[in-house]
Amino acid sequence: MEIHRLPRLLSTSALKAWAASLKEPYAFLATAAVAEGAFMQRRLLGVAADSGADMVYADHYDVAADGSRTRHPLIPLQEGALRDDFDFGPLWLLRTESLRKALSQMDREYNWGALYDLRLRLGGIVHVGECLYSVVPDDLRASGQKQFDYVDPRNRAVQVEMEQICTDYLRRTGGLLTGEPLPVEHDAAGFPLTASVVIPVYNRVRTVGDAVRSALAQETDFPFNVIVVDNHSTDGTTELLRSVVDPRLVHLIPERDDLLIGGCWQTAVEDPRCGLFAVQLDSDDLYAGPDTLRKMVEAFRREKAAMVIGSYQMTDFDLKPIPPGVIDHREWTPENGRNNALRINGLGAPRAFYVPLLREIGFPNVSYGEDYAVGLRISRTWRIARVWEPVYCCRRWEGNSDAALSQERINANNAYKDSLRTLELKARRQR
Numbered sequence: 001m002e003i004h005r006l007p008r009l010l011s012t013s014a015l016k017a018w019a020a021s022l023k024e025p026y027a028f029l030a031t032a033a034v035a036e037g038a039f040m041q042r043r044l045l046g047v048a049a050d051s052g053a054d055m056v057y058a059d060h061y062d063v064a065a066d067g068s069r070t071r072h073p074l075i076p077l078q079e080g081a082l083r084d085d086f087d088f089g090p091l092w093l094l095r096t097e098s099l100r101k102a103l104s105q106m107d108r109e110y111n112w113g114a115l116y117d118l119r120l121r122l123g124g125i126v127h128v129g130e131c132l133y134s135v136v137p138d139d140l141r142a143s144g145q146k147q148f149d150y151v152d153p154r155n156r157a158v159q160v161e162m163e164q165i166c167t168d169y170l171r172r173t174g175g176l177l178t179g180e181p182l183p184v185e186h187d188a189a190g191f192p193l194t195a196s197v198v199i200p201v202y203n204r205v206r207t208v209g210d211a212v213r214s215a216l217a218q219e220t221d222f223p224f225n226v227i228v229v230d231n232h233s234t235d236g237t238t239e240l241l242r243s244v245v246d247p248r249l250v251h252l253i254p255e256r257d258d259l260l261i262g263g264c265w266q267t268a269v270e271d272p273r274c275g276l277f278a279v280q281l282d283s284d285d286l287y288a289g290p291d292t293l294r295k296m297v298e299a300f301r302r303e304k305a306a307m308v309i310g311s312y313q314m315t316d317f318d319l320k321p322i323p324p325g326v327i328d329h330r331e332w333t334p335e336n337g338r339n340n341a342l343r344i345n346g347l348g349a350p351r352a353f354y355v356p357l358l359r360e361i362g363f364p365n366v367s368y369g370e371d372y373a374v375g376l377r378i379s380r381t382w383r384i385a386r387v388w389e390p391v392y393c394c395r396r397w398e399g400n401s402d403a404a405l406s407q408e409r410i411n412a413n414n415a416y417k418d419s420l421r422t423l424e425l426k427a428r429r430q431r
Helices: 012-020 040-051 096-104 114-121 155-173 208-216 237-242 261-270 292-303 355-361 371-380 407-430
Strands: 003-005 026-030 034-036 054-061 069-072 090-095 125-135 195-203 224-230 248-251 277-279 307-315 320-326 351-354 385-394
Touching: 003 012, 003 195, 012 114, 026 040, 026 096, 034 090, 034 320, 040 054, 040 090, 040 125, 040 155, 069 125, 069 307, 090 096, 096 114, 114 155, 125 155, 195 208, 195 261, 195 292, 208 224, 208 237, 224 261, 237 248, 261 277, 261 355, 277 292, 277 355, 292 385, 307 371, 351 371, 355 371, 371 407
Parallel strands: 003 026, 054 125, 195 224, 195 277, 224 248, 307 385
Antiparallel strands: 026 090, 034 125, 054 069, 054 090, 277 351, 307 320, 307 351
16 A cells, blocks of 8 residues: 655645545555555554554654664553654554544644644554554654753744644543632641742752752742752762751651652652742752742732742753743643643643642652642642743753653653543543
8 A cells, every 4th residue: 555645744624635535445644754664564454454443553663874773662542642742653554434534523724733633533543562664763852852842932833723622622522621720728827937949859969059059049038948858869969968057958868768759749748847838949950040939939829829830941051041942831821721731741840839739639759740740630620820931940961860861761751641641631521
């Protein structure tokens, strides 16, 4: 069978025109040039026939400039995998009848999102965990560079369209949140301080001192402290923290040795010295100025929020601005931000939480997506406020945990966040 080449960002009318030209019961669609592996078509067609799937996709090989091949594994599609950048690979096998049925229901004309709209309308999508073809990748950037594409202002028009597609999907499947999120009446009874800066750390002797100094330099009209949860560091981080002489610094070393970042956060917020509001600071980042903490607390009080999310400037290690610049998540709106949160992979930074509610919800004990899990749960019910000006410096350097991830780690991270979205989608449908 012929493999039809189409762009990934495709208009609705172009997709419908292509579908109208099909004469076979199945069609191969490719968004890049692919080289078929041995028996590829027979295998994919057999899986489609056996499973009754509307669409089948498979793992593949990435081909380097020297001709060497690297396995590119993909992950199965979960119900909550609503990301418009879900990686199906560049080759799809589609059942023509199902394709045309889905297209008949697509009554909006999109300039870029037709394939995203299509896959949200297909009833069965099956993954084959076998490398069945090869492709020369057209994007060789490391994971740490790719992860901000969806908030790049240059992609804004595309993102608005993708949000509309996802919102329509949630509406027709019963997952759309409507009405106003609930405000929170903050109760400070029993809290010794207004706010705590929380810094989980493991082996960041090169950067954690900068982070702590940035936190202690905050200028406020309310009392605060800085809680550093030192997760049994072995590189001199512990000794550095012990050398800091400031009564506002709380240096916690957990009794447990099985805590990840989420567990460290939970340890901090359950400590009796924690303030009413807990504000995030990663151990290799800095606050943009001495007014960050004040602005975050003001947003809590002004909007009676359960969570506040700021904006940040991307910088190199020496705090020089780097692309894509300011990340402010302008896609968030009071009307639809909590629905669009199911489409995107992050909500922004710095993140701050109303601690009584946070103690009730709890962080999952993981080192990726722990804040996203809590943010999704809060957004389902309570109000989230935003600080739009950059109040945080996100430093990119070779020591970042997400600087250059393997494909297997990218898959694991994405699968975990997809699972969070699956659980949240189920909860929203029950509601």
